[in-house]
Amino acid sequence: MIKLFSLKQQKKDGDTNSKSGPQKKASAAQLRIQRDINELNLPKTCTTDFPDPDDLLNFKLIICPDEGFYKGGRFVFNFRVGPNYPHEPPKVKCETQVYHPNIDLEGNVCLNILREDWKPVLTINSIVYGLQYLFLEPNPEDPLNKEAADVLQSNRRLFEHNVAKAMRGNYIGSTFFERCLK
Amino acid sequence: MEVNNSSVEHLPQLSKRFGHLRKITERPGPFCHANFSASPENLEFLSTTCKILIIGAGGLGCELLKDVALMGFNDIHVIDMDTIELSNLNRQFLFRKNDIGFSKAERAAAFINARVPTCHVTPHFCKIQDYGEEFYRQFHIIICGLDSVVARRWINGMVLSLVKYDDDGSIEQESVIPIIDGGTEGFKGNARIIIPGLSACIDCTLDLFPPQVTYPLCTLANTPRLPEHCIEYVRVIQWEKENPFKAPLDGDDPQHILWIYEKSLERASQFNISGLSYRLVQGVIKHIIPAVASTNAVIAAACATEAFKVATNCYEFLNNYMVFNDGDGIYTYTYAAERKPDCLACSNIPRSVSIEDPNTTTLEDLIKQLCEDQEFQMKSPGLTTLIDGKSKTLYMSTVKSIEERTKCNLTCSLGELGLKDGQEIMVADPTTPNTIIIKLKYNTNEVEMK
Numbered sequence: 001m002i003k004l005f006s007l008k009q010q011k012k013d014g015d016t017n018s019k020s021g022p023q024k025k026a027s028a029a030q031l032r033i034q035r036d037i038n039e040l041n042l043p044k045t046c047t048t049d050f051p052d053p054d055d056l057l058n059f060k061l062i063i064c065p066d067e068g069f070y071k072g073g074r075f076v077f078n079f080r081v082g083p084n085y086p087h088e089p090p091k092v093k094c095e096t097q098v099y100h101p102n103i104d105l106e107g108n109v110c111l112n113i114l115r116e117d118w119k120p121v122l123t124i125n126s127i128v129y130g131l132q133y134l135f136l137e138p139n140p141e142d143p144l145n146k147e148a149a150d151v152l153q154s155n156r157r158l159f160e161h162n163v164a165k166a167m168r169g170n171y172i173g174s175t176f177f178e179r180c181l182k
Numbered sequence: 183m184e185v186n187n188s189s190v191e192h193l194p195q196l197s198k199r200f201g202h203l204r205k206i207t208e209r210p211g212p213f214c215h216a217n218f219s220a221s222p223e224n225l226e227f228l229s230t231t232c233k234i235l236i237i238g239a240g241g242l243g244c245e246l247l248k249d250v251a252l253m254g255f256n257d258i259h260v261i262d263m264d265t266i267e268l269s270n271l272n273r274q275f276l277f278r279k280n281d282i283g284f285s286k287a288e289r290a291a292a293f294i295n296a297r298v299p300t301c302h303v304t305p306h307f308c309k310i311q312d313y314g315e316e317f318y319r320q321f322h323i324i325i326c327g328l329d330s331v332v333a334r335r336w337i338n339g340m341v342l343s344l345v346k347y348d349d350d351g352s353i354e355q356e357s358v359i360p361i362i363d364g365g366t367e368g369f370k371g372n373a374r375i376i377i378p379g380l381s382a383c384i385d386c387t388l389d390l391f392p393p394q395v396t397y398p399l400c401t402l403a404n405t406p407r408l409p410e411h412c413i414e415y416v417r418v419i420q421w422e423k424e425n426p427f428k429a430p431l432d433g434d435d436p437q438h439i440l441w442i443y444e445k446s447l448e449r450a451s452q453f454n455i456s457g458l459s460y461r462l463v464q465g466v467i468k469h470i471i472p473a474v475a476s477t478n479a480v481i482a483a484a485c486a487t488e489a490f491k492v493a494t495n496c497y498e499f500l501n502n503y504m505v506f507n508d509g510d511g512i513y514t515y516t517y518a519a520e521r522k523p524d525c526l527a528c529s530n531i532p533r534s535v536s537i538e539d540p541n542t543t544t545l546e547d548l549i550k551q552l553c554e555d556q557e558f559q560m561k562s563p564g565l566t567t568l569i570d571g572k573s574k575t576l577y578m579s580t581v582k583s584i585e586e587r588t589k590c591n592l593t594c595s596l597g598e599l600g601l602k603d604g605q606e607i608m609v610a611d612p613t614t615p616n617t618i619i620i621k622l623k624y625n626t627n628e629v630e631m632k
């Protein structure tokens with residue numbers, strides 16, 4: 001066992017009164033997100049946007065699906081990575097209003113790895129792929145937008161029609177969807 | 183604040199009060215630690231030199247303060263940002279009814295100072311993040327009685343950042359501040375010692391902290407079955423939608439809790455769910471698990487004993503993690519939590535990179551060096567640093583929007599970028615599993631700042 005301090009030792013340069021010192025070391029969360037970002041391997045349908053390149057904790061992901069119901073659309077997701085990353089997942093919101101069974105009108109996204117199935121070994125890339133998959137295979141079993149889910153389950157053609165209509169900027173039922181074509 | 187230096191004059195009184203401690207610290211014995219030398223100097227060190235910080239003045243904190251004050255520590259600091267609430271009084275025994283609404287740190291300090299006159303407790307009514315290295319550097323030992331993972335990771339990172347390394351990468355022992363961390367959850371608790379840089383740290387053992395209970399969003403939205411589902415729905419969805427107080431949710435604001443309670447109740451009755459109470463709402467929002475006073479007492483006692491052992495060297499200290507559970511009988515065991523070789527917090531010893539002349543070496547040269555150097559052999563490093571505590575991205579080639587806005591840095595000299603001798607640069611690269619830290623070492627001392 002090491003002997004941590006000799007008895008006579010006085011701590012040298014402590015200063016109780018100064019509310020001081022800028023942080024000199026990056027936090028574990030910062031180190032981890034830097035790796036995640038540096039190693040982002042985006043599918044060709046996705047791009048990222050960092051409004052402030054010095055801030056790797058807040059950024060946007062833009063998905064432009066090239067197949068499926070949502071082909072031709074452009075969907076923006078906002079990522080907020082907290083100080084407890086990767087112990088806790090980032091907070092992800094969809095900023096584009098979208099007619100989608102797993103995304104509600106406030107932009108909440110029902111994706112298991114964003115909440116109950118998050119694990120610290122997962123990365124930003126895992127989330128990107130998860131989100132992309134939501135556009136290829138909307139899942140009516142786990143609905144956040146129940147009306148959209150019901151339509152998808154009962155009438156795929158109508159669902160397809162509604163998605164296309166919403167993306168052009170239209171009312172579906174009583175909800176107006178802003179145009180989000182690429 | 184003036185630190186009380188009069189403790190030495192109290193030594194005669196001390197010797198009587200601390201008779202038992204003297205028996206331990208002034209007599210040798212077969213079970214003593216090899217480094218131990220029996221002497222009155224041991225207690226004197228505790229009472230005159232040793233400076234100890236207690237983080238948190240809540241359930242564990244009150245116990246810890248009482249324990250360390252009675253074990254001969256005299257120069258004690260306590261930090262807590264919270265104020266006293268009625269519901270604290272059953273177990274946070276340093277507080278009385280007329281303390282409600284006041285700072286926990288200040289009232290706890292005042293209580294101990296009045297009760298144990300040889301002892302001087304200095305309160306800090308603020309967040310741990312309000313202080314920097316200068317503050318934390320002054321302590322010999324830090325004891326944590328915290329209830330959040332974020333706060334633990336923060337103090338862990340802070341203490342690790344104080345650890346200094348020689349040029350050959352070995353630790354300078356004087357820079358090491360042991361953390362003794364206590365935690366309780368109902369009938370369960372744990373106490374552990376972290377010797378930063380030498381034993382498992384908080385981040386090495388993050389898996390031990392259970393993740394917060396979360397429910398699938400679609401369950402909350404469509405098929406709630408539990409009262410917790412209703413509360414979470416209101417918290418996650420309705421609060422953001424309606425933003426009733428034009429402010430982020432504050433679990434300590436009774437108005438906020440009441441709003442959530444009422445909305446959750448509506449939702450629960452809509453889905454025929456019973457069992458929703460105001461207390462449950464509070465519990466879910468603040469992630470409260472009912473506190474058991476005796477668990478706090480046991481864990482605090484273990485932590486204080488370890489602090490005593492570390493400070494006096496009288497016995498071997500805990501190696502390094504003790505689990506305690508008295509929910510069903512009493513069960514306890516101790517094991518050595520292992521360091522994670524790739525821990526981001528403690529295994530990241532900065533590697534020196536020597537720079538001939540910071541005024542002529544450009545960022546591009548540095549990146550080239552990282553790619554060509556035998557030791558690094560990187561492929562596409564992304565570099566960031568901290569300048570005045572603020573994160574700055576120097577260059578990152580892999581993300582287009584960042585590359586475009588940082589490529590102008592490539593032709594700047596390190597001096598022009600504001601990078602000083604000893605500056606730490608965080609480097610992420612596909613060839614390393616983690617972001618590594620390099621430390622610039624300038625061979626010329628003169629840096630022309632632009």
Ligand SMILES: [Zn+2]
Binds near residue numbers: 382386522525528529
């Ligand atoms: Zn570690």
